[in-house]
Amino acid sequence: MDTFTVVLQVLDSTIRLSVPLLLACLAGLYSERAGIFDIGLEGKMLAGAFAAGAAATYSGSAYVGLLAAVLISIALGLVHGFASITHRGNQIVSGVAINFIAAGTTVILGQAWFQQGGRTPSLPNAARFNPIDLPGVETLSGIPVIGAIYSELISGHSVLVYLAFLLVPFTWWVLYRTRFGLRLRAVGENPAAVDTAGISVPWLRYRAVICCGLLCGVAGAYLATAQGAGFVKDMTAGKGYIALAALIFAKWRPVHAMFACLLFGFLDAIAIRMQGHPLPLIGEVPVQLMQALPYILTIVLLAGFIGKAIPPKAGGVAYVKER
Amino acid sequence: MSQPFAKLPAWADYGLLPLINLIVAFFVAGLVVLLVGESPIDAAVLMVKGAFGSGDGVGYTLYYATNFIFTGLCVAVAFHCGLFNIGGEGQAYIGGLGVAVVGLGLGNVLPWWITFPLAIIASGLVGALWALIPAWLQAKRGSHVVITTIMFNFIAASIMVYLLVGYLKASGTQAPETRVFGDGGQLPGLGWLLGLIGLNMRSAPLNISFLLALVAAFLVWVLIWRTKLGYEIRTMGYSPKAARYAGISEVRIIVITMMISGALAGMMALNPIMGAQHRVQLDFVAGAGFVGIAVALMGRSHPAGIVLAAILFGMLYQGGAEIAFDMPNISRDMIVIIQGLVILFAGALEHMFRPTLLRILQRVARVKSQPTPAVAAEGGQ
Numbered sequence: 001m002d003t004f005t006v007v008l009q010v011l012d013s014t015i016r017l018s019v020p021l022l023l024a025c026l027a028g029l030y031s032e033r034a035g036i037f038d039i040g041l042e043g044k045m046l047a048g049a050f051a052a053g054a055a056a057t058y059s060g061s062a063y064v065g066l067l068a069a070v071l072i073s074i075a076l077g078l079v080h081g082f083a084s085i086t087h088r089g090n091q092i093v094s095g096v097a098i099n100f101i102a103a104g105t106t107v108i109l110g111q112a113w114f115q116q117g118g119r120t121p122s123l124p125n126a127a128r129f130n131p132i133d134l135p136g137v138e139t140l141s142g143i144p145v146i147g148a149i150y151s152e153l154i155s156g157h158s159v160l161v162y163l164a165f166l167l168v169p170f171t172w173w174v175l176y177r178t179r180f181g182l183r184l185r186a187v188g189e190n191p192a193a194v195d196t197a198g199i200s201v202p203w204l205r206y207r208a209v210i211c212c213g214l215l216c217g218v219a220g221a222y223l224a225t226a227q228g229a230g231f232v233k234d235m236t237a238g239k240g241y242i243a244l245a246a247l248i249f250a251k252w253r254p255v256h257a258m259f260a261c262l263l264f265g266f267l268d269a270i271a272i273r274m275q276g277h278p279l280p281l282i283g284e285v286p287v288q289l290m291q292a293l294p295y296i297l298t299i300v301l302l303a304g305f306i307g308k309a310i311p312p313k314a315g316g317v318a319y320v321k322e323r
Numbered sequence: 324m325s326q327p328f329a330k331l332p333a334w335a336d337y338g339l340l341p342l343i344n345l346i347v348a349f350f351v352a353g354l355v356v357l358l359v360g361e362s363p364i365d366a367a368v369l370m371v372k373g374a375f376g377s378g379d380g381v382g383y384t385l386y387y388a389t390n391f392i393f394t395g396l397c398v399a400v401a402f403h404c405g406l407f408n409i410g411g412e413g414q415a416y417i418g419g420l421g422v423a424v425v426g427l428g429l430g431n432v433l434p435w436w437i438t439f440p441l442a443i444i445a446s447g448l449v450g451a452l453w454a455l456i457p458a459w460l461q462a463k464r465g466s467h468v469v470i471t472t473i474m475f476n477f478i479a480a481s482i483m484v485y486l487l488v489g490y491l492k493a494s495g496t497q498a499p500e501t502r503v504f505g506d507g508g509q510l511p512g513l514g515w516l517l518g519l520i521g522l523n524m525r526s527a528p529l530n531i532s533f534l535l536a537l538v539a540a541f542l543v544w545v546l547i548w549r550t551k552l553g554y555e556i557r558t559m560g561y562s563p564k565a566a567r568y569a570g571i572s573e574v575r576i577i578v579i580t581m582m583i584s585g586a587l588a589g590m591m592a593l594n595p596i597m598g599a600q601h602r603v604q605l606d607f608v609a610g611a612g613f614v615g616i617a618v619a620l621m622g623r624s625h626p627a628g629i630v631l632a633a634i635l636f637g638m639l640y641q642g643g644a645e646i647a648f649d650m651p652n653i654s655r656d657m658i659v660i661i662q663g664l665v666i667l668f669a670g671a672l673e674h675m676f677r678p679t680l681l682r683i684l685q686r687v688a689r690v691k692s693q694p695t696p697a698v699a700a701e702g703g704q
Binding site for chain 2: 079241302
C-alpha cells in the first residue's frame with residue numbers, strides 16, 4: 001500500500017472519529033458559554049446513543065432513533081438545568097450525577113429489553129445513517145490526486161458528519177452575529193448585566209442547556225446509528241471528557257473547537273493505525289500513550305505552556321437575582 | 324428580596340434532610356426496577372438479605388465499605404477546602420503501584436505487620452503525588468481541579484494498563500496482572516471480629532484495612548475539627564477571601580489538602596490488593612473512587628456520616644450482587660443508577676427540599692410555642 005493511500009485512510013478515519021467529539025464539544029460550548037459547566041456531556045451522549053439504538057431497532061428508522069436520542073438527551077439536559085439553574089445546585093455535582101444515571105440506566109434497560117448483555121441488537125443498514133456520495137464523485141474520480149481525496153475523504157460519509165461540520169460555522173454565526181448569541185455570551189460573563197437589561201437569566205440559560213442536550217443527542221445518535229450499528233455498553237468511552245478537553249483546548253471558540261476535535265480524532269486514528277507498527281527511530285509507541293495524549297495535551301495547556309485558557313467568567317456560578 | 328436559606332436545626336440538617344434525599348433517590352431507583360419488570364420491594368428485601376443475611380454477606384458488605392470509606396474521606400477532605408476532587412479513582416488506581424512495590428518487593432521477606440505500615444506509606448505517598456499536579460495547577464494557574472483530576476483519571480488508567488500488560492505482568496500468564504504476593508504481602512482477615520458477634524465468615528475478603536479505614540476516619544475528624552490546619556482548610560472552603568485576609572497561604576492549603584485527599588484515595592488500594600486479591604489486577608478500583616463522591620455527599624463530609632454512608636453503599640454493592648442471581652434483569656449496574664441518583668438528590672438538588680422542610684419545621688415550632696386558644700384569649704384581655 002502506498003503512502004498516499006495510508007495517509008488518506010488515516011485522515012478519513014480522523015474525520016469519522018472526530019465527529020462525535022465535535023458535536024459534544026459544540027454542545028458543551030453552548031452550555032459553558034452561557035455559564036453552565038457541563039461535565040455531563042458524556043452521560044447525555046451515552047443516553048442518546050442508547051435511545052437511538054433502541055428506537056431505531058423498534059422503528060427501523062434512523063431518523064426516529066435520532067429524534068429519540070435528541071429527546072432523551074434534552075431531558076437529561078433539563079435535569080441538569082433544573083438542578084443548576086432553578087435550584088442553584090453545584091453544576092459539577094449535577095453533571096457527575098447525570099453521567100452515572102446514564103451509565104447505569106442504559107445497561108439495565110438494555111439488558112432488560114434486549115437480553116444481549118446491555119447492547120441493542122445489531123441494526124440493519126436501512127435503520128442506520130449510511131454513507132452518501134456527494135455529487136460529482138464519478139466525474140472527478142478520473143483525476144489522480146484530487147479525485148481520490150474527493151471520493152475517499154470528502155464524499156462517502158453519513159449525513160450527520162456533514163451536519164456536524166456545518167454546525168461549526170453555524171455556531172460561530174449564532175454566537176457572534178445574532179442577538180441570542182450576544183446574550184448567551186453575556187450571561188456567561190456577567191449575568192447581572194443581562195438581568196439589568198431586562199432579559200431573563202434562567203430562560204436564557206435553559207435555552208443554552210437545551211441546545212447542549214440537542215447536540216449531545218445527535219452525537220449519541222451518530223455513535224449508535226452511523227459509526228456503529230447499534231448501542232454497545234459504555235459506548236462513549238470517555239469521549240465526553242475528551243470533548244470537554246477539546247473545548248478547553250479551543251478556549252471556548254467554535255472554529256478552534258473543530259480543529260481541537262480534529263487533532264484529538266487524528267491522535268485516535270493514528271493510535272489505531274499504529275498498533276503493531278513500530279515507528280522509525282522511536283520504535284513502537286505504546287497505544288496507551290496515544291490514548292492518553294489528548295488528556296496530557298490539555299494538562300499542558302492548562303499548565304499555561306501553550307497560552308492560557310480562561311473560561312467564561314460566570315461559569316459554574318449560579319445566578320442569584322437579588323439578595 | 325429573595326430569602327437566603329435559613330439554618331435548619333442540626334438534627335434536620337444532618338439526619339432528616341439526607342434521609343429524605345436518600346428516600347427520593349431510592350424511590351426513583353424503584354421506578355427503574357419497575358420499568359425492568361421486577362418488584363422493587365422484593366428487590367429491596369433480597370438486597371438486605373444478601374448484605375446482612377449471613378456472615379459472608381456482612382463480610383463482603385464491610386469489605387466494600389472499606390473502599391468507600393477511604394474514597395469518601397478523600398472527596399470530603401477536598402470538599403472542606405471548597406475543592407471537588409473527582410480524581411479519587413485515578414489516585415487510588417495509581418496508589419496500587421505503591422502497594423505493588425511493597426508487596427512484590429518485600430512480600431517474600433518481611434512479615435505482614437512490617438509490610439503493612441510500609442504499604443500504607445507507599446500507597447498514600449503515590450496517591451498524594453498523583454494529586455499534586457492538579458493541586459499545583461489549581462493553586463498556581465487557577466485551572467479547575469475538576470477538569471485536571473478527570474484528565475488524571477484517564478492518564479492513570481493508561482499508565483496502569485501499560486504497566487500491567489508490560490513490566491508488572493507475571494511471567495507465564497496472559498492475564499494483565501502481577502504475580503501473587505508472598506505471605507508478607509497478604510493482610511490477615513477479620514473473621515475473628517465478626518466471630519465476636521456470632522457471625523461466621525468463611526470466604527469474604529474483609530481484612531484489617533477495614534480497621535485502618537476507621538482509624539483514618541477518626542484522624543480526618545481530628546484534622547478537620549481539632550487542628551490549626553483543619554481550621555485553615557475550612558476557612559479556605561468557606562471564604563477564600565477571608566482566608567487570604569487572615570494570612571493563610573492559598574497555595575499551601577490547596578496543595579496540602581489535595582495531597583491529603585490523594586493519600587486517602589491511594590490507601591484505598593490496600594484493601595483490594597493486599598487484603599483480598601494479593602496481586603494488582605486491571606481496574607481493581609472498579610469505580611470506588613466515584614462512589615466516594617456519593618458517599619461524601621450523603622455523609623455530609625463528616626467522617627461519621629461517611630462511615631455510615633459507606634456501609635450503606637457496601638450493602639448496595641453486596642446486596643446488588645445477590646439480587647442478580649434471582650433477578651437476572653438487575654445487575655450491579657443498578658448500583659450505578661442509585662449512586663447517580665444519590666449524587667443528584669443529596670448533592671446537586673440538596674436545596675430542593677430544604678425550603679419546604681424549613682417551612683414545615685417553622686410551622687411546627689410556631690404551633691408548639693403558641694399557647695392553647697383558651698389561654699391565649701384569657702391572656703389577651
